[in-house]
Amino acid sequence: MTDAAAPDEPRPGPRAPWQRTAAGAGLLAGDGTVRATIFAEMSALATRTGALNLGQGFPDEDGPPEVLEAARQAIADGVNQYPPGPGMPVLREAIARHQSRWYGFEADAATEVLVTAGATEALAAAILAFVEPGDEVVAFEPTYDAYGALVARAGGVLRTVPLAFPDWRPDLDVLGAAVSDRTRIILVNTPHNPTGAVFDREVLDRIVELAGRHDALIVTDEVYEHLVFDGRHVPIATLPGARERTITISSGGKTFATTGWKVGWAVGPAELITAVLAVKQYLTYVNGAPFQPAIATGLDLPDARFADAAAALRAKRDVLAAGLRTAGFDVALPAAGYFVVADASPLGVTDADAFCRRLPELAGVVGVPLTAFVRPERRGTVSSLVRFAFCKRLEVLEGASGRLARLGGR
Secondary structure, eight states: OOSSOOTTSOOOOSOOHHHHHHHHTTOBOTTSOBOOOHHHHHHHHHHHHTOEEOSSOOOSSOOOHHHHHHHHHHHHTTOOSOOOTTOOHHHHHHHHHHHHHHHOOOOOTTTSEEEESHHHHHHHHHHHHHOOTTOEEEEEESOOTHHHHHHHHTTOEEEEEEOOTTTOOOOHHHHHHHOOTTEEEEEEESSOTTTOOOOOHHHHHHHHHHHHHHTOEEEEEOTTTTOBSSSOOOOGGGSTTTGGGEEEEEESTTTTTOGGGOOEEEEOOHHHHHHHHHHHTTTTSSOOTTHHHHHHHHHTSOHHHHHHHHHHHHHHHHHHHHHHHHHTOEEEOOSBSSEEEEEOGGGTOOOHHHHHHHHHHHHSEEOEEGGGGSOGGGGGGGTTEEEEEOOSOHHHHHHHHHHHGGGGGO
16 A cells, blocks of 8 residues: 555544644654653663663652651541642641741742642643743743743743853843843743753842833742752842742752652742632642642751752762763753753764763763753754763762763773
């Protein structure tokens, strides 16, 4: 039989609107199948080859025992049905206490806090709530890969401000040129994924000033807020002029090494949170009933437990960074988060995509090319950069460092 459709079979019509939008967001392959994310692809490659997976950002150790026990107890106590749509009061109140305790930010738990299925759902609901077709969203590139897909799904236009290896600091003049009266949202991810950068106060103040001048909202992604290695995180919502136009998004997954629980939240003025809830209720509706009181337990842990988690992760960062340097990479030491970005150009690498697909064979390690975090037209600016996750056990990182040393002898 030829590839042509048989005469008695209906010929395929034009793609449905969801297909067109999804394809525009890079979610569909040319044959109409769903395209896997680079993280799923690299994790599958690690499984297939037995390589150490430093690609996807999930810890390989459990979080605080008190948090895990609280989830077990909640299940035993029958907390297994739908929680309230905005989230269980015990967690919303804990989030409000957390914002006050760490940042001096007072939020009404009943009206200004919303529990979501991870930070990604909070981002999705916020973007879908406020971005109309043609509206512009300004983000910093490299970007977490969901941002572009979500903006496209809303019919918006993504404008990006580049961050350059190795310091990852945005040019404030370029930022100013990117924001206009067409800007509906300035999307701020600090501490930043994938680079580990922490935006300084001058950058944050400039964002607030531009948002006020152009009447834009600020949506923040702060999931690494407690994993800053020097100093403390500064939420943009705490700056003068920011509170009334800012939706602060975070989650418990990174802080408490419970990424599979998918418990996140959004905090902001009641009218903005109500609009986000109006969308969120048609996404997951609710999620993670027994995990919500468990994350509340985590948020109320003593300050020292948060400091210890950051210190342990910093030690892991240093182990992997040293191993990468020994292997011949140039390394941009991250100020926060789970990831380190390394430049493989000293090893003769000019195509990070191809290099990452060969890395399991070359060194028994998996990383993610930074090209996955930029638009196609900017891939040339990051063509030798690779992101590695260091949120793993020390013995795994030491083993990966030893394996990567093979690259220096190629």
